[in-house]
Amino acid sequence: MSFGFTGHALGGGSVGVVLPAAEAQRFRAMLERFVTELERGIHRKGRLRWSRSWDRMFPGPHTEYRLRKEFRLAHAVGMRQTLQDAARRILQRFPDHQEIALDPESVADWFMVCGHAQSLFVTKRWGAKPLQGTFGRGDLEWLVQMRELLAGAALDFYVYEHLEPGDVRF
Amino acid sequence: MPSSTACCPRRPCAPHRRTGTSGREPSVKREKGDGHWTVRLHDDDINTFSGIVYVLHRLLGLPPDRGLGVAREVTHAGLVELMTYPSRQEAEALVRTLQLYGLYSTARESR
Numbered sequence: 001m002s003f004g005f006t007g008h009a010l011g012g013g014s015v016g017v018v019l020p021a022a023e024a025q026r027f028r029a030m031l032e033r034f035v036t037e038l039e040r041g042i043h044r045k046g047r048l049r050w051s052r053s054w055d056r057m058f059p060g061p062h063t064e065y066r067l068r069k070e071f072r073l074a075h076a077v078g079m080r081q082t083l084q085d086a087a088r089r090i091l092q093r094f095p096d097h098q099e100i101a102l103d104p105e106s107v108a109d110w111f112m113v114c115g116h117a118q119s120l121f122v123t124k125r126w127g128a129k130p131l132q133g134t135f136g137r138g139d140l141e142w143l144v145q146m147r148e149l150l151a152g153a154a155l156d157f158y159v160y161e162h163l164e165p166g167d168v169r170f
Numbered sequence: 171m172p173s174s175t176a177c178c179p180r181r182p183c184a185p186h187r188r189t190g191t192s193g194r195e196p197s198v199k200r201e202k203g204d205g206h207w208t209v210r211l212h213d214d215d216i217n218t219f220s221g222i223v224y225v226l227h228r229l230l231g232l233p234p235d236r237g238l239g240v241a242r243e244v245t246h247a248g249l250v251e252l253m254t255y256p257s258r259q260e261a262e263a264l265v266r267t268l269q270l271y272g273l274y275s276t277a278r279e280s281r
Contacts, residue, residue: 013228058269059212059269059274059275059276060276061262061265061266061269061275061276061277062276062277062278063276063278067258071262071265074262075262075266078266079266079269079270082270083270104228108228108271111221111224111225111271111272112270112271112272115221115271115272116270116272118216125214125216125272126212126214126215126216126217126274127214127215128215129215144216147221147272148218148220148221150224151218151220151221151223151224151225152220152224154224154228155220155223155224155227155234158223158234158238159219159220159223159234159238159241160220162234162235162238163219167219167242167245
């Protein structure tokens with residue numbers, strides 16, 4: 001599946017993205033939904049409580065339950081807030097033209113949000129075969145490909161030029 | 171575990187027989203928190219090489235060639251030990267950031 005956006009390296013970790021109006025609208029809708037659901041803590045209304053949505057977004061950092069709980073108490077709110085702030089910054093600076101120049105900080109915001117907004121469409125994005133299935137497939141792949149584009153362009157496509165035959169390709 | 175204990179746990183080996191020591195040292199009971207904390211990066215089905223290299227470069231300043239090496243290792247081995255810290259809090263701070271960037275990372279105490 002390919003989408004209508006393209007990107008190029010601007011050097012120094014900055015990225016230029018060409019985002020046609022339809023793609024921009026699609027991204028904006030996903031961002032708004034992501035911010036709303038982070039605020040409300042509900043994945044789909046009536047389906048998921050706030051307490052579980054954090055577990056869906058982040059893998060447990062420890063094997064021991066007590067440590068996982070302590071980590072969650074210490075960091076859950078802050079992590080959620082960081083994502084919310086990043087998504088809000090993107091929305092505030094959302095471009096009204098097709099060509100966008102993202103500085104390294106904005107690239108990081110887009111990269112983070114494009115990663116975690118995937119949890120709108122999959123139960124656990126780090127779980128086995130998250131791209132399998134059809135639910136939200138188009139939007140999910142949009143986010144995956146945008147994230148890939150940003151990471152590649154931020155490093156001047158170094159990785160693509162140095163992949164070896166045995167390497168896993170996107 | 172002290173190396174000499176590992177060397178000859180049942181009876182003294184030749185070097186220890188020569189020096190007249192048993193090779194057994196009193197075991198030191200380790201308290202919880204004695205060890206150091208390792209941050210591990212796990213393989214998953216959604217992060218790509220580019221994503222891993224980008225995050226390692228941005229957060230840890232790892233050059234892209236070394237980042238690519240880590241990406242290959244994590245893909246083939248399933249996980250890689252990324253950094254070691256003396257405290258759990260420091261390790262968790264990196265885990266938190268890596269997870270915010272969408273990488274599957276955990277912390278583990280090692281001794």
